[in-house]
């Protein structure tokens with residue numbers, strides 16, 4: 001079955017007035033000679049390089065097919081990466097393009113642009129109308145729908161704000177997710193679109209923050225649907241392009257959000273966190289992908305491991321202020337580029353089915369739904385010159401995880417069209433509903449059959465759900481027992497002097513010595529937990545079942561083990577353990593950094609010595625001293641991976657895929673400055689021992705995508721990077 005990976009384009013925006021650009025984030029291009037073209041290679045097969053905030057001698061490299069520097073134009077991005085998608089849409093496939101990045105990184109600029117410098121959306125519309133005018137033999141109609149996801153609720157942007165109710169997200173029989181009651185308006189000219197779009201944008205939730213005067217407070221999804229009726233074949237081909245301007249993840253220290261903004265911010269960060277988890281689960285080949293954990297991922301389900309063709313535009317902001325967010329965005333992009341979709345052509349055949357022989361009718365099983373037609377080949381590298389809808393298709397095998405599409409009349413897009421279909425399509429739909437069955441059955445017989453089938457299906461689903469629920473409860477119970485057992489064992493053992501004798505002297509690192517009992521305990525606990533679940537996706541499944549506190553505990557347990565192994569020099573084992581930890585705390589920024597660093601050390605066969613752990617501070621409480629239970633002490637094993645907030649309870653640093661507790665009260669500017677400095681200071685502290693060993697400038701190639709261009713290490717002699 002043909003698959004298509006999500007394509008990544010990264011764009012670094014220019015520094016804005018008053019911003020500092022320390023040039024730690026760079027775009028390195030391939031040379032003209034290497035690409036054999038005169039395009040200068042700009043935007044094609046280049047890399048983003050980022051200096052490690054914790055060790056300036058390390059440079060992380062992220063190769064993507066398209067990287068755009070601060071001078072890149074809107075036209076360039078559209079021509080290289082978006083224009084080729086138009087042909088795909090007209091071949092009956094859904095394309096999803098989404099802009100992702102921290103707040104103020106330029107997502108809206110890239111997608112919408114300005115009147116004088118239009119972005120992806122206006123250019124796409126023009127290109128779609130241009131393409132439409134070249135198609136002959138089809139009756140083509142275009143429809144637009146536009147929604148925003150604000151605080152995890154979906155609103156129609158084509159209706160006035162006061163009349164916009166929360167819209168439900170549903171799934172049809174074919175597994176296709178759609179937003180019920182979303183308006184879908186026909187558009188016959190570019191000007192018509194512009195009027196509708198400009199009016200709708202006024203309904204979008206936008207607010208001012210310290211980082212962006214017009215910050216998007218919601219995710220916006222604009223969908224253009226193409227319906228092509230072929231009168232000769234009596235078929236309808238339906239393509240779609242979803243243009244998604246995501247809200248940016250936010251660091252409330254930098255945005256200076258007030259409490260009402262914070263609630264928005266929490267919703268934004270939560271949904272982006274789920275997006276990160278979905279991509280993570282897809283990378284792990286997990287059997288359960290947490291699409292349902294947010295409306296955003298539910299609506300983008302088809303674009304992530306589904307039947308669309310995807311393009312992720314990663315927007316990056318320059319300067320040290322955003323460096324951590326840049327790394328997070330790039331990490332997300334690296335993961336996303338491994339996500340595979342299985343594009344499907346959405347075609348509905350309106351020809352009446354041939355009438356079967358009466359003898360066959362007697363033993364006729366209920367009509368099976370035709371499986372989705374799968375694209376044999378989809379070229380995303382075209383130049384936009386393809387002619388007309390693609391007709392070649394072969395496999396009829398059902399798509400495994402997310403077929404989400406049907407070529408029968410069951411197919412429903414995000415929006416259910418309300419009006420303005422071309423007359424012919426309307427006629428077809430009418431004749432579909434009232435016409436002959438093709439099997440000589442009466443309406444009543446059909447109704448009866450349908451009700452029987454529906455009843456059977458409902459009964460089956462209920463039984464399935466009941467079973468799943470029972471299994472889930474049993475698993476949860478088991479986990480609770482394990483946890484209880486484990487914590488009582490831990491307390492018991494900590495009192496037992498015998499345990500000390502079991503330690504092989506001189507082998508354990510200082511960390512292990514401190515936590516020797518716990519190490520054994522944790523190992524056995526983790527082993528027990530592991531045995532309960534299949535390999536492969538067990539961490540993701542388990543993480544789904546655990547409470548947030550248990551997840552954190554388990555993550556820390558893995559981190560403690562990983563750290564111990566890394567100190568012993570078992571870097572590969574340590575790396576595996578850190579990755580496991582990531583399944584439980586996917587949003588831990590320092591853990592991500594640690595993984596990158598160890599990956600680098602393993603790849604380059606270098607030693608890795610973690611920065612020394614800060615001494616554990618005694619926790620003081622007014623009045624009485626707090627007794628820290630042993631179990632809790634294990635949580636501090638890797639304090640440097642997870643700094644504890646001090647003072648008032650709040651989370652300072654936000655990132656993609658990071659779950660936030662935006663419950664804190666904004667600090668005073670002086671407090672903000674102090675704690676920001678601390679964050680920066682922490683980030684800049686290099687792993688000292690390692691620095692001694694690694695005097696030469698190191699380059700990290702942070703990609704497992706071998707077929708992508710990996711340029712040589714930067715040299716002082718060459719201004720531009722050259723393909724070797």
Ligand SMILES: Nc1ncnc2c1ncn2[C@@H]1O[C@H](COP(=O)(O)OP(=O)(O)OP(=O)(O)O)[C@@H](O)[C@H]1O
Nearest residue numbers: 013014103104105106107108109212215216247248
């Ligand atoms: N490539 C660019 N060239 C010039 N200015 C840019 C570019 N990208 C972004 N900007 C400017 O940067 C500012 C922030 O951009 P924008 O609003 O697009 O960010 P955003 O990522 O959509 O932010 P948010 O998530 O808060 O909505 C705007 O003033 C915009 O004009």
